[in-house]
Amino acid sequence: MSLLLWAKGPGFALAAVLFLLGTAMRLAEILRLGRGTDLARPRGAAGGQALRTVFSRFLPAPGLFARSPVVHAGGYVFHIGLLVVVIGYGPHLAVLGIGGRGLPAGLIDGVTLLTMAAMTALLAARLRDPVKRLISGPGDYGAWGLVFLPLATGFLLVNRVLLPFEPLLALHLLSVEVMLALLPFTKLVHAFTFVLARGYAGAIAGRKGAHS
């Protein structure tokens, strides 16, 4: 069986099972843990603040953007770029079973390059900052690599650089599968858990009568 066929068949099935199983496990664990009972009298509504916080944290806290522009700008470019590449490219839409034409390949190419550049800048910023370097471990660098590889192999595939189409497609699929399989067990799981984390933080603040 060729690498491509393995990646499209058993490899994908394995990655999908690990992804679904792991994500369900992590979410169930967080939900089941819940929060400790707060015996104090509530001074505000928890629900509204929880919902508000999920969205308000998409914006930087006042003053923070100016203090670390690279991290903020890079973070936006990287996250939005990743979203555009994943759900804006025609062949991805077909794989996801969504209709639609998709964005032009040239635009996707540009966004991919921009996203990879933003990721590189973020990595450099992390390595140059002594505090960030100290609190970064293999999990952080590993997660960076897990996201960077699908972008890089996708770019090479569309432009057919270095290798022919077939091995590049196999490598691209494999890199996506490794990312999917490991996502629930690495820091990448924040793609789902950010909603719960922000919600809990908002609820706690809201119950105390504070804006989060």
Add this chain to the structure above:
Amino acid sequence: MSDSPGLATLLRHHGIGRRDFLTFCAGLASALALPPVLAPKLAHALEAARRPSVIWLSFQECTGCTESLTRADQPSLEQIILSMVSLDYHHTLQAASGAAAEAARRQAMADNHGRYLVMADGSIPLGDPGYCTIGGMSSADLLAQTVAGAAAVIAVGSCAAFGGLAAAEPNPTGAVPISRLVTGKPVVNIPGCPPLPLAMTGVIAHFLAFGRLPELDSLGRPRVFYGETIHDRCPRRAFYDQGLFAKSFDDEGARQGWCLFQLGCKGPTTRNACATVKWNGGTSFPIGSGHPCLGCSQPSFWDAGGFYRPLSRPAGLGPGMAAAAVAAGAALGAVAASKRPSERQPVTLDDLETKS
């Protein structure tokens, strides 16, 4: 080599003038990636070449490859080139049958020992010799006996080159390609279901003109015909690059001639010259006629994940499997959560210090 009229006589016999022949040689030279200045030399070499004996063996095949070569309504120049060879044995085309046919094969082998070409279509069944016997011999024995004195072996079609249809899952006959059983002889694969006639005749012409086989790729295919992918030369490529894909065979995209990737086109992973040489006298080729490339010149193309499934689309999980994974994950998560509090509470200063 057989004593028979040379190419010049044959051409005259078929009413083909020298100008047409030179035009063909210029085309052939470009197909063989030779510089244009070599076209007259190629013509001269072909005219001067003597007819090599060719023994054509057919094993587990459908005769489509022979059809591809011989079905043209009018004799084509490719056929003329092919008629340069002395086809001493071919089940479908020879008049003799039975013992007489086998005697002709043995005679040709004895007369041209070390110089004849073996062309073979079809795969060899190793599961049970009874699946394909010729003149009381198993396919493997017939092949071994015939290639023993050959100058080179040309495996014609995807069955001979890679096992093809017979070798598709679950391969009930234990079919293997010709190259698996031939050792010590040059083997050239000309895959395709069927292969382009020009690829077959081009290899023969190269052998006649230069006395050796053309340069081959890692799958034993002549690079001149299999060096590029269909996608490299596809007329729909601009649409692929713009992200314009036909989603069904009768939607607006299909009518506009958009890329067929999402209808399962295997052009990006298929090496062949269909997009440039085309079929039926240069009329068209599958993608030109609105059908995705099936990838017939690649190994295992029958088992490559479905003709109409996009190359990049994974096989997917059944809903049952997906639901089971989610349910199992949720259960594991709940169990993990119920164990955690005793492990983590109360958090003391000592705990924190040990961790840091």
